[in-house]
Amino acid sequence: MEFNLSPVLAFLALAVVVSHAALSPEQYWNYVLPNTPMPKAVKVLLHPGKGMEYMFYFMENKGTSVNVGGGGVNVNTGKGKPGGGTSVNVGGKGGGVSVNTGHKGKPVYVNPGGFIYNYAATETQVHDDPNVALFFLEKDMHPRATMTLHFTENTETATFLPRQIAQKIPFSSDKLPEILKKFSVKPGSAEAEIMKNTIKECEQPQIQGEDKYCATSLESMIDFSTSKIGKNAYAISTEVQKQTPEQKYTIAAGVHKMGGDKSVVCHKQNYAYAVFYCHKSETTRAYMVHLEGADGTKAKAVAICHTDTSAWNPKHLAFQVLKVEPGTIPICHFLPQDHIVWIPK
Secondary structure: OOOHHHHHHHHHHHHHHHHOOOOOHHHHHHHOOOOOHHHHHHHHHHHOOHHHHHHHHHHHHOOOEEEEEOOOEEEOOOOEOOOOEEEEEOOOOOOOOOOOOOOOOOOOOOHHHHOOOOOOOHHHHHHHHHHHHHHEEEOOOOOOOEEEEEOOOOOOOOOOOOOHHOOOOOOOOHHHHHHHHOOOOOOOOHHHHHHHHHHHHHHHOOOEEEEEEEEOOOHHHHHHHHHOOOEEEEEEEOOEEOOOOOEEEEEEEEEEEEOOOEEEEEEOOOOOOOOOOEEOOOOEEEEEEEEOOOOOOOOEEEEEEEOOOOOOOOOHHHHHHHOOOOOOOOOOEOOOOOOEEEOOO
């Protein structure tokens, strides 16, 4: 699926003027977080291919086309082939709003709501969501423990837009018809429902003890996270040596607690461009867990443990999978590879 954004080009053209005076997302990272490594989960959303500066260059110089990444952000500003008119495709093949779990002929639209506290899982999600296997109890996280896991990689990555562009694109339920029109998404389609749900989840009130924010750019994610845990912070994501089918993993010698009890977790949402649901809770613990698969594949997995789940939706995915009640026992989950945790250094 392609998002044709001809009406949005005015937003992009205006942003080009601002871009020369503003920092790029990567420059902003280096300015706010000097000497702080950028995790892979962020890098792949910034530079899937050539880089956003090429988009600005071609827009200013009326070039024919530029493809930022392997299906990341495609800009076609020339007359004639391909496309003829002016179009922008943000999000890549499939629009960046779908996830294929690898089951042949069975694409599943994975709802990241499994990591949102007030989300009630459906029966379909309990059976089909690959994130189901990522939930476990804290007491089961110790060296030599085994878990059957599948760390899926979302190859349909929707890239970050620079903040000066993202701020000019509506992001609210009352503007949904306008948003769908700008992205050439048919109302009532699967893609439209996914975008609608992402916005709706972002607009849901936070639960007691939670501080939440949906970041529509890397710059806004940095600002929110550092405002909660300070600028002396770093970001970490799960990294797997290679993609494998679901298999048994053994926890190696290392289970390292990170950042005390202070962290911000950002979950990548399904949308036309990169949007992260970020939240800070006073009742979480973050760990780095070293895993080794049955086939020898090594992984450094970020685990988040929630010590108080009493305010969660009783039908949350974790309760249904682990067969426990809200508020009774710490619940943990590994972060998928495209999610991020921010912790103090």
